[in-house]
Amino acid sequence: MPLNSPVINVMVTAARKAARKLARDFGEVENLQVSRKGPGDFVSAADLRAEKIIFEELSKARPGYGFLMEESGTVEGPDKTHRWIIDPLDGTTNFLHGIPHFAISIALERDGQLVNGVIYNPVTDDLFVTEKGNGAYLNDRRLRVAARTRLDDAVFATGIPFKGLDWHAKFTREIDHIMPQVAGIRRFGAASLDLAWVAAGRFDGFWEHGLQPWDIAAGVLMVKEAGGFVSDINGADKKMDTNGIIAANADLLPHLQAMIKKAGRAAG
Ligand code: IPD
Ligand code: CA
Numbered sequence: 001m002p003l004n005s006p007v008i009n010v011m012v013t014a015a016r017k018a019a020r021k022l023a024r025d026f027g028e029v030e031n032l033q034v035s036r037k038g039p040g041d042f043v044s045a046a047d048l049r050a051e052k053i054i055f056e057e058l059s060k061a062r063p064g065y066g067f068l069m070e071e072s073g074t075v076e077g078p079d080k081t082h083r084w085i086i087d088p089l090d091g092t093t094n095f096l097h098g099i100p101h102f103a104i105s106i107a108l109e110r111d112g113q114l115v116n117g118v119i120y121n122p123v124t125d126d127l128f129v130t131e132k133g134n135g136a137y138l139n140d141r142r143l144r145v146a147a148r149t150r151l152d153d154a155v156f157a158t159g160i161p162f163k164g165l166d167w168h169a170k171f172t173r174e175i176d177h178i179m180p181q182v183a184g185i186r187r188f189g190a191a192s193l194d195l196a197w198v199a200a201g202r203f204d205g206f207w208e209h210g211l212q213p214w215d216i217a218a219g220v221l222m223v224k225e226a227g228g229f230v231s232d233i234n235g236a237d238k239k240m241d242t243n244g245i246i247a248a249n250a251d252l253l254p255h256l257q258a259m260i261k262k263a264g265r266a267a268g
């Protein structure tokens with residue numbers, strides 16, 4: 001891993017430690033899958049266990065930093081300039097169904113600016129790391145966003161709203177509008193990895209409504225450090241807005257923004 005600043009090492013150590021447990025729990029989920037009750041409660045416990053491991057590791061290595069965690073919420077520290085933003089298991093639905101596509105996502109903010117990110121998929125052992133000003137890497141490989149400029153060639157990832165969310169109609173309008181103009185659309189089910197894959201040039205772009213800071217913090221920095229661009233779902237430059245996100249290279253971002261806007265307007 002060419003990025004080996006002390007803080008990156010701290011983050012990678014915490015992610016790998018939690019990942020070992022998560023990977024064992026994933027094996028157990030595969031067994032529980034066949035039981036009638038299913039692995040639901042077990043998965044919630046696995047999620048919490050992973051978060052606890054990450055919290056303990058990071059607290060030990062950097063006492064005083066604050067936390068924003070998906071499961072445990074906010075923990076203030078005496079150091080008001082640093083904050084960890086953590087999703088201990090991104091892609092819970094995949095995990096629950098025995099689908100090996102999920103990740104641990106850890107970001108570090110300094111004075112409100114994202115400065116480091118780690119996204120780790122324990123099943124594939126894909127370790128994405130990034131540092132502000134120093135690039136983004138997948139294992140040993142420096143990442144660049146895709147160079148494609150034409151919508152006809154572009155494969156975009158997105159998120160399909162879950163049951164209980166109220167933007168199903170908006171989503172189908174977007175798909176209706178975007179599908180005929182692009183090479184393909186994918187829904188893999190872990191927003192952190194969607195962004196990491198944009199950084200790696202696998203996806204040409206990504207959009208999703210209604211994400212939370214822990215879903216995207218590490219990924220936003222990853223995309224930018226790989227030469228990509230990120231906006232909120234309305235095309236404004238508000239990176240961690242919970243209204244959602246659009247990410248792509250410089251050529252495709254305006255096209256993706258325009259298509260999403262137009263699909264929204266079609267609603268009347
Ligand atoms: C979810 C995943 C998914 C996205 C959802 C997120 P979780 O996170 O990132 O891809 O579509 O909006 O909530 O719940 O698996 O941590
Ligand atoms: Ca998540």
Ligand code: CA
Binds near residue numbers: 088089090
């Ligand atoms: Ca989660």
